[in-house]
Amino acid sequence: MVQVHSGALAGQGVRVGIAVARFNEVVTEKLLAGALAALVDAGVAEAQVAVCWVPGAFELPLACRWLAATGRFDALVMLGAVVRGGTDHYEHVCRGVTEGALRAQLDLGMPIGFGVLTCAEMEQALARAGGASGNKGADAAMAALAMADLHRQLLGTLPAAGPRPGR
Numbered sequence: 001m002v003q004v005h006s007g008a009l010a011g012q013g014v015r016v017g018i019a020v021a022r023f024n025e026v027v028t029e030k031l032l033a034g035a036l037a038a039l040v041d042a043g044v045a046e047a048q049v050a051v052c053w054v055p056g057a058f059e060l061p062l063a064c065r066w067l068a069a070t071g072r073f074d075a076l077v078m079l080g081a082v083v084r085g086g087t088d089h090y091e092h093v094c095r096g097v098t099e100g101a102l103r104a105q106l107d108l109g110m111p112i113g114f115g116v117l118t119c120a121e122m123e124q125a126l127a128r129a130g131g132a133s134g135n136k137g138a139d140a141a142m143a144a145l146a147m148a149d150l151h152r153q154l155l156g157t158l159p160a161a162g163p164r165p166g167r
Contacts (some may be wrong), residue, residue: 005153007146011044014074014148014158016141017067018049021080023056027122030129031079031115031137038138042145057082057116058093061100068108074158075144077113079137081125094118110159111147115140 016039020032032051039049050072054063057080064076078101084090097116105112115137119125127133151159 005150007148007150007153009042009142009145010149011039011042011145013048014044014145015048015072015160016044016050016075016077016144017064017070017073018051018077018079018141019060019063019067020051020053020078021055021057021060021116022053024081024083024122024125027081027117027125027129028079030126031081031117031135031140034130034135034137035077035079035113035115035141038135038141039145042142044145056080056093057097058100060097060116061104064101064104064112065108068104068110068160071160073110074160075111075113075148077115077137077140077144079140080116081129082116082118083122083125084120090118108159111144111151113140113142113144113147 020028052063060078060080064078067076082093101114117125117128128136148158
């Protein structure tokens with residue numbers, strides 16, 4: 001028989017660190033609200049969530065590495081919004097944050113839910129931050145939870161290397 005593993009959206013006992021960019025805060029605050037609501041709905045205790053604000057999207061991968069280095073988290077979520085302007089800066093930031101997120105996730109062996117919007121205009125970003133297109137912050141939080149559970153299924157433990165009080 002084929003063994004099938006699929007991460008569940010079960011948050012009980014899971015510790016989550018969230019890095020959020022302040023740039024385009026009108027969008028990122030909505031992404032954060034969606035992520036927090038989704039985590040609580042999935043059973044993550046509010047006391048098991050920490051939020052770390054950084055200046056912009058480019059700083060998110062480093063903040064995630066620092067959050068992981070504490071050993072306090074089983075999954076991470078990065079939230080930001082990069083909106084195209086009139087220069088090439090958009091391309092460089094999008095590429096940097098995406099490659100940084102991938103590198104951090106692979107180097108750390110810890111799931112990082114990627115909730116960084118890369119939009120042509122502010123209206124698109126707002127639509128994806130709780131508007132007509134849903135809330136990508138909530139989606140990123142759910143992806144991180146599912147991957148943490150998949151790690152538990154495959155390796156018998158949650159991803160964090162640090163101590164787990166009460167366990």
